[in-house]
Amino acid sequence: MSDDISKDLSGRTFAVTGAASGIGLAVAERLHREGAEVVAIDRNTAAGPWTASITADFTDQAGFEHVAAQLPDRLDGLFNVAGVPGTAPVQTQLLVNVTAYRRMADVCVPRIDRGGFITNIASLAGSGWRNRAEGVVGFLDLDTDDQLAWIAEQGIEGAAAYPFTKECVIVLTQLMSVELIARGIRVNSISPGPVTTPILEDFRQTIGDTVIDEARAVVGRLATPVDIAAVAALMARPDIAWMNGIDIPVDGGLGAYRFARAAGKGEVNHGERAATFSGAERGFAG
Numbered sequence: 001m002s003d004d005i006s007k008d009l010s011g012r013t014f015a016v017t018g019a020a021s022g023i024g025l026a027v028a029e030r031l032h033r034e035g036a037e038v039v040a041i042d043r044n045t046a047a048g049p050w051t052a053s054i055t056a057d058f059t060d061q062a063g064f065e066h067v068a069a070q071l072p073d074r075l076d077g078l079f080n081v082a083g084v085p086g087t088a089p090v091q092t093q094l095l096v097n098v099t100a101y102r103r104m105a106d107v108c109v110p111r112i113d114r115g116g117f118i119t120n121i122a123s124l125a126g127s128g129w130r131n132r133a134e135g136v137v138g139f140l141d142l143d144t145d146d147q148l149a150w151i152a153e154q155g156i157e158g159a160a161a162y163p164f165t166k167e168c169v170i171v172l173t174q175l176m177s178v179e180l181i182a183r184g185i186r187v188n189s190i191s192p193g194p195v196t197t198p199i200l201e202d203f204r205q206t207i208g209d210t211v212i213d214e215a216r217a218v219v220g221r222l223a224t225p226v227d228i229a230a231v232a233a234l235m236a237r238p239d240i241a242w243m244n245g246i247d248i249p250v251d252g253g254l255g256a257y258r259f260a261r262a263a264g265k266g267e268v269n270h271g272e273r274a275a276t277f278s279g280a281e282r283g284f285a286g
């Protein structure tokens with residue numbers, strides 16, 4: 001990472017979930033480098049130069065009570081990053097990838113002043129959210145047992161729950177942004193394509209090597225957590241005041257490639273290697 005990062009975030013405090021690993025750790029590190037105070041939250045111990053490190057398991061209601069008891073009185077923003085892949089049980093995917101995003105927002109919002117924000121990590125895997133958005137809006141109001149019954153009724157099983165949870169994050173983000181407009185708190189989501197973190201191996205298991213390797217070939221490489229953190233840190237800039245209620249794909253151009261392919265223009269030429277892959281259109285489900 002270059003050293004020309006400004007210290008514009010000094011004096012500001014952000015909570016980051018999933019801060020023990022991967023994207024969450026990179027977001028925490030980036031915010032810290034920009035001068036911010038970071039409250040790192042994770043199931044595993046989040047080691048680093050953090051103002052506070054809170055260990056909490058989001059599959060357990062007691063985890064949120066524990067977080068609430070330890071958070072500072074004032075926050076400038078929340079990054080919901082913690083997540084599990086499609087290899088986890090469906091209930092765990094639901095609780096960590098969706099329910100926890102809402103609960104963490106509920107815990108943090110009373111501490112966030114006007115001008116603050118929440119940024120949720122969704123995924124390119126959730127890009128089909130419009131297809132069942134209406135159902136998802138009602139789904140988000142159900143309790144966990146009814147949500148699990150709804151998921152089963154829809155025939156969503158195992159690894160297929162992962163893209164569904166990310167669709168939920170994109171819908172939830174928009175609903176929360178509307179709820180919080182009057183309080184002056186912005187809510188957006190970021191949707192990475194494949195990123196080199198420990199859960200990429202799980203994605204290889206659930207969707208196969210071909211989809212990920214072809215995605216890498218199309219855009220030239222896989223993302224690093226630092227690539228995603230650079231965009232996440234933009235969300236903390238005081239002058240991003242008018243960006244609200246949107247999902248921001250951060251995928252090196254993979255989504256654009258899929259669009260171009262569908263329009264018959266999907267030729268990618270990395271120097272001498274021309275890559276036109278049919279597999280990538282099957283979708284990155286990570």
Ligand SMILES: NC(=O)c1ccc[n+]([C@@H]2O[C@H](COP(=O)([O-])OP(=O)(O)OC[C@H]3O[C@@H](n4cnc5c(N)ncnc54)[C@H](O)[C@@H]3O)[C@@H](O)[C@H]2O)c1
Pocket residue numbers: 017018019020021022023024041042043044056057058059081082083084085096121122123124191192193194195196197198199200203286
């Ligand atoms: N890696 C990718 O290719 C990719 C692509 C798109 C989106 N994402 C999303 O990015 C986010 C971060 O994932 P990552 O790739 O950095 O993976 P990661 O495994 O490196 O990090 C996930 C973090 O979440 C924490 N976590 C998991 N279950 C938890 C629980 N019950 N309670 C509290 N914390 C818990 C883990 O301990 C870990 O530190 C996830 O939401 C993931 O779905 C990842």
